[in-house]
Amino acid sequence: MAIKVTIPTALRRFANGQATVEVAGATISEVLGNLTTEHAQLRQHLYSEDGKLRNFVRVYVNDEDIRVRGDDTPVNDGDEISIVPSIAGGNLAKLDPIIKDRAKLTNEEIKRYSRHLILPEVGMEGQERLKAAKVLLIGSGGLGSPIALYLTAAGIGTIGMVDFDTVDFSNLQRQIIHFTGDVGKHKLLSAAEKLKAINPNLNFIPHPVKLTSGNALDIIKDYDLVLDGTDNFPTRYLVNDACVMLKKPNVYGSIFRWEGMASVFAPHLGGPCYRCWYPEPPPPGLVPSCAEGGVLGVICGIIGNIQANEAVKLIIGKGKPLMGRLLRFDAMDMSFREYKIPRDPNCPVCGKNPTVTKLIDYNQFCGIGRGEEGGTSGDSIVEQKDEGLGPDDISVETLKQMRDRKEDFLLVDVRNPDEFEISVIEGSTKLPLPELAQRFKELPKDKLIVLHCKSGGRSGRALKFLRQQGYPKLKNVAGGINAWAERIDPNVPQY
Amino acid sequence: MKITRQALQQIHAHLESGYPNEACGVLLGKDGVVTEGAPATNERTDSAHNRYLITYAQKDIQNDADRRGLEVIGYYHSHPDVPARPSQFDLEHAIPWPGISYLIVSVCKGKAVESNSWRLRDDRSAFDQEPVEISA
Numbered sequence: 001m002a003i004k005v006t007i008p009t010a011l012r013r014f015a016n017g018q019a020t021v022e023v024a025g026a027t028i029s030e031v032l033g034n035l036t037t038e039h040a041q042l043r044q045h046l047y048s049e050d051g052k053l054r055n056f057v058r059v060y061v062n063d064e065d066i067r068v069r070g071d072d073t074p075v076n077d078g079d080e081i082s083i084v085p086s087i088a089g090g091n092l093a094k095l096d097p098i099i100k101d102r103a104k105l106t107n108e109e110i111k112r113y114s115r116h117l118i119l120p121e122v123g124m125e126g127q128e129r130l131k132a133a134k135v136l137l138i139g140s141g142g143l144g145s146p147i148a149l150y151l152t153a154a155g156i157g158t159i160g161m162v163d164f165d166t167v168d169f170s171n172l173q174r175q176i177i178h179f180t181g182d183v184g185k186h187k188l189l190s191a192a193e194k195l196k197a198i199n200p201n202l203n204f205i206p207h208p209v210k211l212t213s214g215n216a217l218d219i220i221k222d223y224d225l226v227l228d229g230t231d232n233f234p235t236r237y238l239v240n241d242a243c244v245m246l247k248k249p250n251v252y253g254s255i256f257r258w259e260g261m262a263s264v265f266a267p268h269l270g271g272p273c274y275r276c277w278y279p280e281p282p283p284p285g286l287v288p289s290c291a292e293g294g295v296l297g298v299i300c301g302i303i304g305n306i307q308a309n310e311a312v313k314l315i316i317g318k319g320k321p322l323m324g325r326l327l328r329f330d331a332m333d334m335s336f337r338e339y340k341i342p343r344d345p346n347c348p349v350c351g352k353n354p355t356v357t358k359l360i361d362y363n364q365f366c367g368i369g370r371g372e373e374g375g376t377s378g379d380s381i382v383e384q385k386d387e388g389l390g391p392d393d394i395s396v397e398t399l400k401q402m403r404d405r406k407e408d409f410l411l412v413d414v415r416n417p418d419e420f421e422i423s424v425i426e427g428s429t430k431l432p433l434p435e436l437a438q439r440f441k442e443l444p445k446d447k448l449i450v451l452h453c454k455s456g457g458r459s460g461r462a463l464k465f466l467r468q469q470g471y472p473k474l475k476n477v478a479g480g481i482n483a484w485a486e487r488i489d490p491n492v493p494q495y
Numbered sequence: 496m497k498i499t500r501q502a503l504q505q506i507h508a509h510l511e512s513g514y515p516n517e518a519c520g521v522l523l524g525k526d527g528v529v530t531e532g533a534p535a536t537n538e539r540t541d542s543a544h545n546r547y548l549i550t551y552a553q554k555d556i557q558n559d560a561d562r563r564g565l566e567v568i569g570y571y572h573s574h575p576d577v578p579a580r581p582s583q584f585d586l587e588h589a590i591p592w593p594g595i596s597y598l599i600v601s602v603c604k605g606k607a608v609e610s611n612s613w614r615l616r617d618d619r620s621a622f623d624q625e626p627v628e629i630s631a
Contacts, residue, residue, distance in 0.1 A: 006554075006557065006561070008557060008567065009560075009567035010567065010595050013594075020561075045592055056590055058554075060554055063554075065551070082554045082558070084550065084553045085553070085592065086549065086550035087549050087553075087588065087589070088539075088546065088547065088548045089546070089572055089581070089584060089585040089589070089597075090547060091545050091575070091584075267576060269577065270544060270574070271545075272544065323545075324545060342516075343515040343516065343575075345514065350515070352515070352604075352605045353605075
């Protein structure tokens, strides 16, 4: 029985220039065996030395890949066999180092970095690139702390840091660059002291400002790489957009409760950007901040160091960057999962026809205005507090007066039960926000209801919900129980 | 590699339309001159922005070329936003058969900006660049 075999163009020279060859055989392996006996030169191109078909060679009987049924499958008269090479490629496997310059090491530095220098992937070349690198850290909080400490130790020559905040007691559980004695000190001052103590050669550039649409491009433009350690959406989108526009890789990390995520965004290197993944922010309040939901301090070290690790790889141009991939860490399961993030051709920032070509108002974009919590925790860069009272807000001072005058109102605490254990305003009714939708009918409609939470965000959302349910008289305590503790009752702890 | 202006323009248009993903296809022609690019579906849907794969599409492309008296001269693919030189991955996955041209087009911000052609060395150790001669 003669079977028609189609030979790929590149191999026809080994089959007397024929496009198709008629070969006898009852099974696929017989046909291919006879083919390569008749045209011996074909053999080495189709088979490896162990006698197996080379892994890129595909053989089809009519339309079916023989790997489906095996090469002992019988063939019948009229069947056609096609030999086809599979071709693959791609552009990301080998990344050039993003740092082209090299800064010579001193003898003291050679000693300091000896464990890097004997690592073949780093070596003198890589270490000199690290020294030449200028890296910007957005935030000196939970993620910024380990990133700064490790990158300084690793020999990064220049580290810039953006933060406007001062060290607070509640930072110390995770922001390990700051010590107890630093409470009250500007975070950048505190960070500079530690980093300089690790490596006096470090060129540390403080940016003691809030990162805004007005200054972001100017600050970021002088750096080679950005590590985003913010905990709020407006700054995250701001950093993303600025980095896309300036063609700077953006090493992203985020943490919440017992989970963390990390990725590398760099459309100019072929990967996606943050907006390819999340084109728009979640509605304000849907994703709680760490100040609302809590975070295990240890997670910051894990995720921050993944970011530092990716920064080093990008700088020395080794390994496979965490680009187009999102790594998600679950501390309770102690498991890592990887998700693909494809580039979005219609991405408003890095797509074919970008609609966002200059920085925008990111607070507005994220729906954050008065009465919403923009993240007042230590990590946050976009600060919302002290911007005055909204129409539904009352200050803690007003609340105090209303209580002193024994006015008729109901004070409702919408925090989670765990938080009631930390602090409480005496006489409040406890109704956690997650239970509000089921239990709101417990609240009277004819009475003024004054809502509070930790700092005003969740109670603001509770107010909106109750208004939708037809409650006419509602107020929100601006600054929440923490403002109460700070300004009215020093016996109540702040957290 | 010899290629007609029209074929190069057609290939550029195909690769630009695939941006920001990698697009790929087969170079077809006659007497060693590429006269057209046969677009192939990128089978790497999982990672289309930085990988391409053509397997079964080639069977139909090859059969169609045979019917029309054309030969497969090589393969083309885009490198979105990165230079038009083969990556390590390209090297590891090239077909180690003789005489195949690999055209790589750098597509930056959706525009084809650079087209280079490469041949794999017999020992698969590297690619060598070959001139791209454009004919009318």
